[in-house]
Amino acid sequence: MHSLIIGCGDTGVRVAARAVAAGDTVTGVVRSEPSAAKVRAVGAHALRVDLDADVLDLPACDRLFYFAPPQREGDTDTRMARVLHAIDSVPTYTVYISTSGVYGDCGDAWVDETRPVNAESERAKRRVDAERQMLEFSPQARVLRAPGIYGPNRLPVERVQEGTPILNDTDGGWSNRIHIDDLATIAWLAGTQALTHNIYNASDGHPTGLGVYYDMLADMLGVSPPPRISWAEAEQRFSAMRLSFLRESRRLSNQRLRDDMGYELAFADFHDGLAASLKAEPD
Structure with a gap:
């Protein structure tokens, strides 16, 4: 099997390592040489490409993992359109990491995958368009709607250590997260299993107020909790x-993901996820 990973960054390299371990031939598409070196370090081939400007000559694949974000302007994902046009045949498995931002502001409501999208920002509208493109390209594609991704070197450590204020809990809404190792495993499972649904909330299933997350990180760092400020x-x-x-609040349910994939998250409790992430970061 050949796995092709478009946008092989932090999450992609983790998926690449899983694919290599499974015996796949793996190609990670990146833009820079430092990123290419990380891809090669896990035993995968690196292909340096500017997805917006270069002529795209992409290898055929059995598994397509698309992790590249859209370009920064517009309501449509023109970057994805170029990539999909360059792929000659539809892979057996296709996985796209989208964002839970496609739901828009849902207040205190629990949100599962049956809720209609209601993208409010231009950024989220591009993601809605990308999901549409991917599902038209491959009707069996799996779309993973991820919230905030955290993990080693993906924590607001400096912000907390410097005492940068955060929005107070009364003005803020619910926040959701997923540890990067869990997201990589979910993506790999979605690219190797026959699943019942196309769309999954790739969240740890334990939303909290933002202050809870920041206060716990501050406690682990041995510093004072961040000061709070009003919305004004x-x-x-x-x-x-x-x-x-x-401005957006929602409580993401991951029940469908757990039911269909049978996956128990390594870091459903973000206390353990934060501790593991800090331990893995260089001093």
Whole structure:
């Protein structure tokens, strides 16, 4: 079997390692030489390509893992359109990592995969378009809607150590997360199993207020919890992108994923996920 990973970054390298261990021939598509070196380090082939500008000559594959984000402007994912046009035949397995942002703001509601998409930001609208493209390209494709991804070197350590304020709990909503190792395993399982559904919430299933996450990280780092600020002050201090994330609240259910894949997350409790991530980070 040949696995082709488009956008072989942190998550992709982890999937590549799993594919290599399973005996696949693996090609990871990256843009930079440092990224290519990480792909080669796990035993995979690295293909350096600019997905927006280069002529795309992509190898045939049995498993397609598409992890590249859309370009930064517009309502459609033109990057994905170029890639899918360059693939000659539909792979047996296709996996796309999307975002839970396609649901928009859901307040306190629990959200499963039957909820209609309601993308509010241009960024999320591009993801909705990407999901549509992928499912039209391959009706058996598996779309993984991921929330915030955390793991080694993906924690707001400096922000917490510097005492950067966060939005207070009364003004903030629910946040969701997934450890990067769990996401990689879920993606690999989606690319190797016959599954009942096309769309899965790839979340740890334990939403919390954002402050709970930051306070726990601060405690593990041995520093004071981040100070809280109001929404009015946040609008003055935070970037437009950060505010767009904070405006949305939802509680993601991962029941479908656990039922269909039979996967028990390694880090369903983000306390353990944070501890493991900090332990894995270099001093």
